[in-house]
Structure formats: C-alpha cells, structure tokens
Amino acid sequence: MLGIIFTTLLDMVEDKMGYAIVDELLLSTKLEGSYTGVGHYDFNELLKIVVALSEKTGIAIPDLLEAFGEYLFGKLMQGHASLLPDNISMIDLLSELDSNIHVEVLKLYPNATLPTFTIINKSHSHIDLLYRSPRQLEQLAVGLIKGCAEYFDETCEISLETMTSSPHEVKISVNLQ
Numbered sequence: 557m558l559g560i561i562f563t564t565l566l567d568m569v570e571d572k573m574g575y576a577i578v579d580e581l582l583l584s585t586k587l588e589g590s591y592t593g594v595g596h597y598d599f600n601e602l603l604k605i606v607v608a609l610s611e612k613t614g615i616a617i618p619d620l621l622e623a624f625g626e627y628l629f630g631k632l633m634q635g636h637a638s639l640l641p642d643n644i645s646m647i648d649l650l651s652e653l654d655s656n657i658h659v660e661v662l663k664l665y666p667n668a669t670l671p672t673f674t675i676i677n678k679s680h681s682h683i684d685l686l687y688r689s690p691r692q693l694e695q696l697a698v699g700l701i702k703g704c705a706e707y708f709d710e711t712c713e714i715s716l717e718t719m720t721s722s723p724h725e726v727k728i729s730v731n732l733q
C-alpha cells in the first residue's frame with residue numbers, strides 16, 4: 557500500500573486525537589512508523605494500526621475506516637485536484653473510477669494496489685457499483701464517497717450489500733438526496 561495512505565492515517569489521528577496517541581499506537585504495534593509519502597508498505601501494517609486504534613479508542617473498525625476514507629478524500633484532492641475532469645458531477649466521478657480516475661492514479665503511482673468498481677446501474681442521481689478487492693475495504697470506499705459528497709456539496713445515502721465472499725464483491729448503492 558502506498559505511503560501516502562499511512563501518512564494520511566497518522567495525520568488524521570494526530571489532528572483528531574493528538575500526537576501522543578500516534579506515539580502510543582506505533583509503540584503498541586511495534587511498527588517503526590517512519591513512513592514516507594513516496595514509500596510502499598505491507599497492507600497488513602495498515603490493518604495493525606487500525607486494529608490498535610480501535611482497541612485504544614473503542615471505535616469499531618468499520619467506523620474508523622469510514623472516518624479515514626472521508627478524511628482521505630479531502631487530502632487526495634488537495635494534492636491531485638487536476639486528476640478530476642472539469643465540471644464533472646459526483647455521479648460521473650463515481651462512474652469513472654475504473655475508466656479514468658484510478659487509471660490516472662496508476663500512472664502517477666505504478667505501485668498502487670487499487671480495487672475495481674463496475675457500474676451496475678446509473679442515473680443522474682443514483683449509482684450502483686460493484687466493488688471488488690481482496691483488501692475488503694468497502695467501508696473505506698463509503699468514507700471516500702462521503703468525502704466526495706462533501707467536496708461536491710451533495711447529500712447522499714449509501715448502502716452496502718455483500719454479493720460474493722470469494723472473490724470479495726460488495727454492491728455499493730449511492731442515492732443523491
């Protein structure tokens with residue numbers, strides 16, 4: 557997983573809970589913590605941090621992943637707003653994750669490990685996507701979609717339905733209000 561994901565997670569914990577918690581987390585997970593934005597690290601290390609954070613705060617892992625996704629979208633847009641086509645709508649952005657946005661991400665970061673999002677249904681105010689990834693981060697996707705809605709000044713409802721467990725496939729439905 558890309559270093560920016562790790563540095564952004566630790567930035568979120570520092571912003572919301574203070575540096576002392578970051579320090580405790582790294583000590584308790586025995587991870588050295590010297591992540592750099594351009595590095596590449598084992599996905600299991602990210603899970604260790606999230607599990608330790610959940611134990612420390614009492615916040616359930618899916619809720620932490622969602623909060624992280626929401627925070628991450630804003631941070632990704634700060635550095636990569638030029639990746640979005642001009643005047644794109646939120647639904648169009650969601651429908652172009654596989655065909656455009658994540659393709660551009662891969663050009664910038666050839667090491668990135670990305671999910672796939674297949675469009676099942678789409679209208680101007682609604683989209684159903686099939687999320688597929690062995691990392692099972694659909695709750696992170698929900699947070700990213702919430703961050704995306706904030707970015708576009710939209711309000712939406714999001715629901716998840718697991719379709720198959722192997723491979724891991726989850727239907728994500730987004731309805732704009």
Ligand code: HEM
Nearest residue numbers: 557558632636661668669670671689691693697700701704
């Ligand atoms: C709402 C829109 C988006 C959704 C739902 C989404 C979803 C995801 C998910 C769920 C992952 C985790 C990997 C996995 O599940 O296997 C991921 C990774 C990533 N996405 Fe997106 N994404 C969105 C928009 C963006 C945008 C706009 C950018 C860049 C500007 C971006 C850049 C990345 C990067 C850099 C990674 C990390 C890859 C790695 O660590 O190897 N995403 N995305």
